[in-house]
Amino acid sequence: MPDSAPAAPKRGAWNSKLGFILAASGSAIGLGNIVFFASNAYQYGGGAFYLPYFIALFVLGIPVMITEFSLGTMTGRSIPMALSRLVGKKGEIVGRWSLSSALFITMYYIAILGWAFCMMVGAIFGLMEPGAPAPFEPFAEPSADPNATAYFFGLLASWWPMLAVLVIWALTLTALWKGTETIERVVRVAVPLMWVFMIILIVRGVTLPGGTDGVLYLFTPDLAGIAQPDVWKGAFSQMFFSLSLGLGTMTAYASYLPKDSDQVNNSFMVSLLNCGFEYIAGIAIFSMLFAFALNPVGGTLSLSFFAIPQGISAFPFAVKLFGFSFFLLMVMAGVTSAISLVEGMASAVIDKTGTSRAAALTMVAVPGIIGAVITTLPFVVDPSLGGNGTVGLNFLDILDHWAFGYSLLAVGLIECVLLGWVFGADKLRAFVNEHSKLKLGAWFDVLIKYLIPAVLGTVLVWNLAIDLFGADGLYGSGYPLGSVSWFPIVIPLVWILGTLGLATFLTSRRSATVPSETVSPAV
Amino acid sequence: MRALLLIAVAFVAAPVNAQDIVSVTPEQPTRGEPVTVTFSESVDSVTVTYRPGAITATADTFTPGSETFEFSPERAGVVSVTSGDASQSLSVRFRGTPISGLLVMILAGLVLFGGAAVALRALLSGGDKIDPTLMPDT
Numbered sequence: 008m009p010d011s012a013p014a015a016p017k018r019g020a021w022n023s024k025l026g027f028i029l030a031a032s033g034s035a036i037g038l039g040n041i042v043f044f045a046s047n048a049y050q051y052g053g054g055a056f057y058l059p060y061f062i063a064l065f066v067l068g069i070p071v072m073i074t075e076f077s078l079g080t081m082t083g084r085s086i087p088m089a090l091s092r093l094v095g096k097k098g099e100i101v102g103r104w105s106l107s108s109a110l111f112i113t114m115y116y117i118a119i120l121g122w123a124f125c126m127m128v129g130a131i132f133g134l135m136e137p138g139a140p141a142p143f144e145p146f147a148e149p150s151a152d153p154n155a156t157a158y159f160f161g162l163l164a165s166w167w168p169m170l171a172v173l174v175i176w177a178l179t180l181t182a183l184w185k186g187t188e189t190i191e192r193v194v195r196v197a198v199p200l201m202w203v204f205m206i207i208l209i210v211r212g213v214t215l216p217g218g219t220d221g222v223l224y225l226f227t228p229d230l231a232g233i234a235q236p237d238v239w240k241g242a243f244s245q246m247f248f249s250l251s252l253g254l255g256t257m258t259a260y261a262s263y264l265p266k267d268s269d270q271v272n273n274s275f276m277v278s279l280l281n282c283g284f285e286y287i288a289g290i291a292i293f294s295m296l297f298a299f300a301l302n303p304v305g306g307t308l309s310l311s312f313f314a315i316p317q318g319i320s321a322f323p324f325a326v327k328l329f330g331f332s333f334f335l336l337m338v339m340a341g342v343t344s345a346i347s348l349v350e351g352m353a354s355a356v357i358d359k360t361g362t363s364r365a366a367a368l369t370m371v372a373v374p375g376i377i378g379a380v381i382t383t384l385p386f387v388v389d390p391s392l393g394g395n396g397t398v399g400l401n402f403l404d405i406l407d408h409w410a411f412g413y414s415l416l417a418v419g420l421i422e423c424v425l426l427g428w429v430f431g432a433d434k435l436r437a438f439v440n441e442h443s444k445l446k447l448g449a450w451f452d453v454l455i456k457y458l459i460p461a462v463l464g465t466v467l468v469w470n471l472a473i474d475l476f477g478a479d480g481l482y483g484s485g486y487p488l489g490s491v492s493w494f495p496i497v498i499p500l501v502w503i504l505g506t507l508g509l510a511t512f513l514t515s516r517r518s519a520t521v522p523s524e525t526v527s528p529a530v
Numbered sequence: 531m532r533a534l535l536l537i538a539v540a541f542v543a544a545p546v547n548a549q550d551i552v553s554v555t556p557e558q559p560t561r562g563e564p565v566t567v568t569f570s571e572s573v574d575s576v577t578v579t580y581r582p583g584a585i586t587a588t589a590d591t592f593t594p595g596s597e598t599f600e601f602s603p604e605r606a607g608v609v610s611v612t613s614g615d616a617s618q619s620l621s622v623r624f625r626g627t628p629i630s631g632l633l634v635m636i637l638a639g640l641v642l643f644g645g646a647a648v649a650l651r652a653l654l655s656g657g658d659k660i661d662p663t664l665m666p667d668t
Binding site: 020021022023024025027028049050051052053054057061216217220221222223224225226227228229231232235237238264265269272273275276279280282283286297298299300301302303304444 | 557558581582583584585586588606607608610619620621623624627628630631632634635638639641642643645646649650652653654658659660661
């Protein structure tokens with residue numbers, strides 16, 4: 008519990024329910040939603056992937072989102088103080104660890120947005136034209152045709168992304184300047200625009216030769232893989248990452264809602280909008296890639312920066328306009344997610360220290376900008392491209408593997424254990440049911456206490472076993488990293504020790520604010 | 531993001547390898563329709579992979595022993611034709627409308643957008659504005 012001190016500072020408040028839904032869905036819909044679902048669906052059996060995907064949505068995604076939203080409305084606090092009020096100091100450490108990891112993730116997430124911003128500008132000035140070179144052997148000579156890969160690596164080896172990172176940070180901080188008031192204004196424009204742009208891409212995609220076959224290919228089930236554990240692991244991980252759970256963002260946003268908000272309905276709404284966006288994004292991506300016989304296997308970066316622009320460059324007309332629109336869509340989807348990441352951290356600083364919003368944003372932005380600049384460092388360490396090319400891209404790749412791949416799932420797991428077993432899943436359910444039209448049954452307790460921790464624990468142990476004992480060795484250790492060959496060992500160590508150390512240190516500090524009321528859900 | 535490298539290398543390799551495959555006709559065949567692949571020199575072995583890179587990928591190997599190779603794709607979707615370093619992807623179209631794909635598309639769309647519409651209706655049933663007096667801890 009907080010120690011002592013003056014009354015709580017005035018926190019933000021959403022002006023409308025729709026404003027909250029747009030902000031929360033804008034947070035959930037990020038870069039991964041545009042291409043990652045399509046890639047997973049392709050790899051894991053097309054339409055057959057929808058079976059584990061929907062099971063993951065209803066068994067894991069929506070229940071954890073109900074939990075995270077309820078944490079916010081129950082306490083009116085960001086995740087560390089919310090958990091602190093419900094389960095004590097150990098909860099606060101978990102919350103602060105989640106936000107410390109979110110800080111690391113924000114660093115490189117905004118760097119990716121910086122690259123997307125550069126590609127967006129580049130779509131008008133050269134990306135869609137022949138002649139792109141990069142200081143790597145395969146791309147050393149200017150390309151004879153439009154070559155998105157050469158253009159991207161050329162960009163990576165320049166200083167422009169650093170400038171773009173500052174632009175993205177400026178956009179993010181401007182949107183956060185007056186808290187919910189400015190966030191709501193931004194999402195009311197950006198989120199509907201994202202849907203409009205995606206629908207335009209669908210229209211373009213399905214009108215290409217073979218485009219409709221691509222759409223049907225996405226949904227036609229290939230049942231051969233459904234029994235394979237990898238498919239189920241892929242679906243559960245995809246759902247957790249896709250909904251931005253375990254990052255503290257949903258709790259921060261929900262803390263600006265009234266206590267009587269219907270969190271079951273809100274969770275359904277946000278989750279279904281998020282998955283609906285993935286659904287239409289899958290249609291757009293599959294129709295385009297199929298039309299140009301491009302394989303949709305790959306990560307978010309490779310598909311977004313190489314495959315899709317390559318496909319767009321082969322459009323019969325308006326290639327610059329479509330290229331620009333695609334990257335503008337990426338920037339908007341990414342910025343609305345970055346806003347929530349930074350807000351989650353800033354609100355936690357305000358809750359803990361009682362400082363002003365401007366000071367809290369500065370405390371988050373300074374390390375965030377430094378990390379983003381490191382990620383965009385253009386120094387080439389791997390001219391053979393046996394790894395990722397530049398210092399910055401290797402830093403991103405390895406940090407993402409650990410920070411994103413483990414912390415979200417781990418926080419989700421611990422969150423469920425603490426709320427299910429220490430606070431009491433029945434108490435949580437009683438609070439939710441007090442204000443929801445659709446009542447949760449005792450099955451919710453079973454999910455929070457047993458099933459979700461078991462699923463997340465299995466995925467975590469499975470991933471860790473592959474990383475520590477797999478044939479490839481420690482992640483990134485096979486890359487030719489030259490002068491930064493210590494990255495694969497040092498980055499995970501800095502991440503885990505840095506985030507745990509920061510979480511412990513911040514938890515040990517005195518809280519400047521006292522909650523104005525105790526948490527007493529009706530049981 | 532390990533796949534980043536793989537895709538980068540694939541894109542790097544594509545223009546070089548494409549020189550080894552002179553032509554693929556037709557470019558977008560229909561399932562079951564014969565496809566002729568012409569290589570720049572005689573090849574002993576050709577592998578046709580259906581859904582390459584996926585967990586459910588399947589492959590057939592052929593031994594043409596000449597510069598041209600003909601096969602009829604058994605499945606619609608992304609198919610890769612590989613011989614040594616030479617590789618080419620092609621999109622094989624469906625012969626008709628796959629009912630299972632159409633059904634999954636409609637069902638998934640109904641669950642996602644139908645559910646969202648019902649939730650939106652419930653959300654706005656009491657009006658969109660939030661009563662500021664009900665805010666926690668303000």
